[in-house]
Amino acid sequence: MTGRRPSLAVVGATGAIGGVMLQILSQHADVWGEVRLIASPRTAGAELVVRGEATEVLALSEDVFDGVDVALFLVPDEVSAQWAPVAAAGGAVVVDDSAAFRLDDDVPLVVPEINPHAVRRRPRGIVASPNCTTLSLIVAVGALHAEFGLRELIVSSYQAVSGEGHDGVAALREQLALVAGTELGTRPGDVRRALGDGDKSPFAAPVALNVVPWAGTDAGGGWSSEELAIREECRKVLGMPDLKVTATCVYVPVVATHSMSVHARFENEVDVAKAHEVLATAPGVVLFDSPAAGDFPTPADVVGTDPTWVGRVRQSMDDPHAVEMFVCGDNLRKGAALNVAQIAESVAWEFTRT
């Protein structure tokens, strides 16, 4: 490297995504100078290990961004909304993982396998990373789009509880401890009664021995915010403002890795052999598709890995332009920390080359 190593701030280092980010920073080729870890005053003072060194967590404040070149925001929407502009005003390039700026016209929404160049035009000094559900889907869909010309997506999700961060994981583990070893699950209301009203759970219904078809907040017309996010984010990342996208978002009792059942319709005819060829060679995609032999992606196989896994690829029996497939991606890695790290590393090159 000829230039200097940029300094990095990780805001939200103590969270679910933050923890994975520290692992990634310790594993990837190290392009960073100083790495500063930041969280709320609640956890400031704690020590976390990154790149093999115990590092003190600092409380979020204006000063904490002094001398920071790149700031990763892995915090709730409202914290990003308030503090990302502060970091950007201080000269840092912000890579934000929250929903606060994703649909802002002056903030690029970047998936490096699909629209890497978008990162360069960032009038607000902020780059956004998509929602974990969009990310678990878009790398595979983007590869097929480049070949066949995407026209419509109809997707149903099987979302992991870590999509709701540490609180989501804690709720599932607590509820599982209460239902394991019991005969619950076959009598009216027995799971609800055993789990109480789940006050501390971020989910709108029990998530152990259950599925919960509601993610995010009320977005009008019967849609949840997560469902509309998938629609708008797919359109923005692919640069197709009129793409047809319908999503149904459902939480399942899985810790990490989101799955999606995908119906994708294209301008051109698609046959499975050609779709296989495209997916098998696409960067960031693993094709795992021999179901009779047990080869299809599941969260248990995909968790902790970087790529988007695709299986169950089959041609629609009703439409030669459509394929069905089942897609899995680790929501904490490609769905969040990994995509943010990839974006940040592409920004880091701007410093090392100056």
Added chain:
Amino acid sequence: MTGRRPSLAVVGATGAIGGVMLQILSQHADVWGEVRLIASPRTAGAELVVRGEATEVLALSEDVFDGVDVALFLVPDEVSAQWAPVAAAGGAVVVDDSAAFRLDDDVPLVVPEINPHAVRRRPRGIVASPNCTTLSLIVAVGALHAEFGLRELIVSSYQAVSGEGHDGVAALREQLALVAGTELGTRPGDVRRALGDGDKSPFAAPVALNVVPWAGTDAGGGWSSEELAIREECRKVLGMPDLKVTATCVYVPVVATHSMSVHARFENEVDVAKAHEVLATAPGVVLFDSPAAGDFPTPADVVGTDPTWVGRVRQSMDDPHAVEMFVCGDNLRKGAALNVAQIAESVAWEFTRT
């Protein structure tokens, strides 16, 4: 009643569906004379309670059908394939819950809310009840079809493990006991390692902390047998041999009640208010659709109840002829025992009226 009470045989009385059937026989208005309980030689001799009376389980044999008017078959496909014709030859009307005869042109496939009259034409003396996944869907879809004219279904399932009977439930409970109280679910392969190779499980992958996108056997072209069953059974029950139907079947760690994310396209335009009206008044359907208030169906709420529950009804943003919805039905009740009981009760009337 003016005629005589028909005698009934329950073959498979010791199974998952059999257990629910005994409850239903004890709860519904009693139209039966003698009730004979039948299973394999493995469990013959055991006593089970039906209509308040301890009743001995008999071993399946030709003689066991002597004097039986109606025989319910709640057993694996190959047992039905061999023995249902034997019972029919002896003069019994067979109501079969297996896949053995569902697509036989000389066997009606009956859902009493939709095609009640089909039960009368049964040249082989056998009436079939659909697969539990078809049943969790078709009552709601059939009601909308009658109003709007169905053209296409694209469905993704969230199937309960009891779809694989007692073995499926045992596998989930065993696996849950091994993962509850652990930190499993976030590291590559950790769930698979903890659960071993799951020799005794009917599922092709771990089902605790996981989802399994494969149900049934290899049906060619990448499809599973369950996915093609939904397609062909929906067509047969609705009497629409060319209906477009695409299914993706996925097991989830839920004990009982199948859920489906449904994209339904109709000949006529559909608005949500009108769809609500149709669903709210359809027999066998409960509309539960106020998601911002927490009102959407989940397995935990639906299990143990008779109807098909429908929520998350929303108009497609891309097609005024399409709606999305989330549907739940107890696979052991409407998905199996209840539908068989409803068919059998409609046959019983033929005896009581002679």
